[in-house]
Amino acid sequence: MTAPLDIGVVGCGFAGSATGLLLARAGHRVTIYERVLEPSSVGAGILLQPTGLTVLARLGLLDGLRVRGAPILGLDCRTAAGRSLFRLRYERLAPGLHGLGMHRGALFEALFDAVRAAGITLRPGTEIDAIDQIAGRARALDAGGRPLAEHDLVVVADGARSQLRDRSPELRRARPYRWGALWFVGADPDRRFDGTLSQVVAGTRRMVGFLPTGLGPGGGAVPLVSLFWSLRMDTVDDWRRRGLDAWKRDVLALEPRADALLDQIHDVDQVLTAGYIDGVMRRMSEGRIAYAGDAAHATSPQLGQGTNLALLDAAALADALETEVDADHALRRYATLRHDHVRYYQLASRWLTPFFQSDRSWLASVRDRLFPLAMRWSFLHTEMVRTLCGVKRGLFRRSLSLGPRPDA
Numbered sequence: 001m002t003a004p005l006d007i008g009v010v011g012c013g014f015a016g017s018a019t020g021l022l023l024a025r026a027g028h029r030v031t032i033y034e035r036v037l038e039p040s041s042v043g044a045g046i047l048l049q050p051t052g053l054t055v056l057a058r059l060g061l062l063d064g065l066r067v068r069g070a071p072i073l074g075l076d077c078r079t080a081a082g083r084s085l086f087r088l089r090y091e092r093l094a095p096g097l098h099g100l101g102m103h104r105g106a107l108f109e110a111l112f113d114a115v116r117a118a119g120i121t122l123r124p125g126t127e128i129d130a131i132d133q134i135a136g137r138a139r140a141l142d143a144g145g146r147p148l149a150e151h152d153l154v155v156v157a158d159g160a161r162s163q164l165r166d167r168s169p170e171l172r173r174a175r176p177y178r179w180g181a182l183w184f185v186g187a188d189p190d191r192r193f194d195g196t197l198s199q200v201v202a203g204t205r206r207m208v209g210f211l212p213t214g215l216g217p218g219g220g221a222v223p224l225v226s227l228f229w230s231l232r233m234d235t236v237d238d239w240r241r242r243g244l245d246a247w248k249r250d251v252l253a254l255e256p257r258a259d260a261l262l263d264q265i266h267d268v269d270q271v272l273t274a275g276y277i278d279g280v281m282r283r284m285s286e287g288r289i290a291y292a293g294d295a296a297h298a299t300s301p302q303l304g305q306g307t308n309l310a311l312l313d314a315a316a317l318a319d320a321l322e323t324e325v326d327a328d329h330a331l332r333r334y335a336t337l338r339h340d341h342v343r344y345y346q347l348a349s350r351w352l353t354p355f356f357q358s359d360r361s362w363l364a365s366v367r368d369r370l371f372p373l374a375m376r377w378s379f380l381h382t383e384m385v386r387t388l389c390g391v392k393r394g395l396f397r398r399s400l401s402l403g404p405r406p407d408a
């Protein structure tokens with residue numbers, strides 16, 4: 001185990017707060033820098049996979065989160081004509097296994113409360129502009145180039161649009177996807193969408209999805225559902241000009257059960273837009289800097305893995321520091337531990353996304369033929385469930401073990 005270190009973490013999102021928490025609990029002195037003065041989390045639902053749930057269980061947060069989340073048994077995808085393309089259930093891997101649909105704000109609240117209770121030094125309203133490394137130490141610099149503090153190591157967890165990553169020699173590429181999504185979170189008091197993440201597709205240009213999102217942050221008591229609608233990012237203004245009624249007709253053509261949800265939208269500003277980045281690093285560490293979360297591996301959310309990857313990064317870094325005596329070795333071990341898993345999900349997301357969101361319409365006919373065939377082949381069906389579950393590390397490599405079941 002490395003001697004207790006002084007560790008700086010840039011970003012208080014899911015990656016930064018989970019990393020800070022695990023490292024503080026292991027006895028390290030942790031400072032989290034967050035550029036926002038009053039951190040909070042806007043946005044819609046996220047699907048926590050069984051992998052991410054094991055880390056939240058290790059943090060002691062899972063029981064509380066279950067109360068605010070919605071159990072997800074699997075993923076259903078069908079065409080607008082009602083033909084099932086795939087129907088994946090976690091319990092194919094183990095009885096009772098499931099995911100958790102959560103409001104992003106509810107997860108943020110749980111992690112942030114734990115950060116405040118853990119004796120971590122939090123520096124909100126502090127934007128880190130650069131990190132330099134001198135003699136085995138890493139210095140965080142502000143926008144004026146002034147050093148704020150020197151640390152034994154710095155964890156860069158500043159999200160998909162990380163400028164610190166963009167300047168790293170380990171960056172391979174960071175480019176935006178052409179397609180993104182519109183999001184709306186509304187009440188689902190009749191629980192029409194309970195139990196599964198459901199998607200309806202028409203070609204590659206239209207897709208609507210519904211994720212049960214639990215009760216949300218704060219003291220909300222009505223079940224929520226997140227609606228997402230695929231959209232090319234350069235057509236957001238056209239979408240606004242067409243107006244809500246035209247869009248609602250498009251959504252209802254794919255999913256008539258969305259009527260009660262759509263009735264809650266009166267203004268385009270109630271609908272959020274989200275673009276995605278494909279960000280790839282050669283290694284997730286560089287000297288005394290570790291990269292974690294979207295800063296290290298931003299992907300499209302097609303496979304619902306980003307937060308789960310971030311939580312696994314946090315656990316891997318804590319494990320590497322626990323195993324190695326020397327911090328340099330620990331950071332190299334961290335990068336090695338995360339390499340194959342991260343690479344698989346980045347490749348799979350990049351490869352799959354155009355089949356669901358792109359201008360290449362012909363991919364839809366390939367998708368509509370191949371997925372139902374794959375579902376009939378038991379081996380491929382199981383591999384698809386493993387991929388969804390978040391445990392894959394390569395096509396032919398042994399999957400991650402979930403260890404003791406988080407819901408056991």
Ligand SMILES: Cc1cc2nc3c(=O)[nH]c(=O)nc-3n(C[C@H](O)[C@H](O)[C@H](O)COP(=O)(O)OP(=O)(O)OC[C@H]3O[C@@H](n4cnc5c(N)ncnc54)[C@H](O)[C@@H]3O)c2cc1C
Pocket residue numbers: 010011012013014015016033034035036039045046047048049126127128129157158159160162181183274275276292293294295301304305306307308309310
């Ligand atoms: C539409 C959409 C749907 C998604 N659905 C899912 C899903 O179902 N399941 C799933 O697992 N994942 C999903 N994701 C991905 C998931 O949201 C991300 O992977 C996750 O939020 C990454 O967390 P992070 O901590 O790395 O980054 P962030 O949450 O972006 O946090 C970064 C933090 O760093 C701060 N920061 C930035 N720059 C600086 C700086 N220079 N100095 C100091 N602080 C800074 C920011 O203010 C922010 O607080 C989805 C993403 C999108 C866009």
